Amino acid sequence: MPTDDTGHPALGLNDVVHQKTRLALLTVLDEAGRADFPYLKRLLGLTDGNLGRPLDILAAQGIVEITKGYEGRRPRTWAAITPKGEQALADEMSNLASLLTRFQATSDRKRDERPA
Amino acid sequence: MPTDDTGHPALGLNDVVHQKTRLALLTVLDEAGRADFPYLKRLLGLTDGNLGRPLDILAAQGIVEITKGYEGRRPRTWAAITPKGEQALADEMSNLASLLTRFQATSDRKRDERPA
Numbered sequence: 001m002p003t004d005d006t007g008h009p010a011l012g013l014n015d016v017v018h019q020k021t022r023l024a025l026l027t028v029l030d031e032a033g034r035a036d037f038p039y040l041k042r043l044l045g046l047t048d049g050n051l052g053r054p055l056d057i058l059a060a061q062g063i064v065e066i067t068k069g070y071e072g073r074r075p076r077t078w079a080a081i082t083p084k085g086e087q088a089l090a091d092e093m094s095n096l097a098s099l100l101t102r103f104q105a106t107s108d109r110k111r112d113e114r115p116a
Numbered sequence: 117m118p119t120d121d122t123g124h125p126a127l128g129l130n131d132v133v134h135q136k137t138r139l140a141l142l143t144v145l146d147e148a149g150r151a152d153f154p155y156l157k158r159l160l161g162l163t164d165g166n167l168g169r170p171l172d173i174l175a176a177q178g179i180v181e182i183t184k185g186y187e188g189r190r191p192r193t194w195a196a197i198t199p200k201g202e203q204a205l206a207d208e209m210s211n212l213a214s215l216l217t218r219f220q221a222t223s224d225r226k227r228d229e230r231p232a
Binding site: 010018019023024027093096100 | 127129146147160161206209212213215219
């Protein structure tokens with residue numbers, strides 16, 4: 001749903017998904033399907049510490065799924081977006097699209113009102 | 117600038133402006149020019165506490181300007197977006213537009229790959 005009861009699209013944003021690093025992670029996982037931790041850290045310029053916490057929050061909400069395994073003898077950890085996560089990201093993007101439309105309308109109005 | 121060096125638009129987001137309540141406040145102030153505290157609280161469903169802190173953060177960055185005055189004998193406080201704030205909001209919106217374009221391209225690709 002792109003808006004909440006007050007009608008302002010910014011209020012419909014879900015902070016679990018909207019927060020900057022979590023939004024970055026979700027968009028990357030949406031593109032990649034699943035990704036291992038070194039890839040995510042490299043792509044998003046994160047350390048172990050600031051990758052782990054946002055992923056934990058997303059996993060606790062069922063928005064991503066963390067899988068541990070081995071590649072040969074090397075332990076690896078993957079993150080993947082879940083169907084619930086895809087829906088949450090789609091809702092966020094729908095809200096952002098409403099916000100952008102509203103911002104653009106305001107910009108157009110201001111331009112029209114400016115003295116020539 | 118819509119992207120950072122790694123090329124992912126989510127990384128170009130500026131958290132000062134991106135954070136949900138601050139983004140809501142800035143879009144409202146961009147529309148209204150300036151607004152008093154009761155109006156902002158009502159529109160965004162905020163209390164004194166959760167309106168004050170985000171406004172303080174935005175004011176400390178020169179993104180909004182807080183003015184205290186009187187209407188008759190009643191003290192009032194207004195918030196207004198500054199030119200620096202308008203630029204920061206325009207940058208955020210440009211980043212969000214890039215993110216949306218990328219998300220839409222991924223969605224289209226996934227749809228095309230789905231078995232008929």
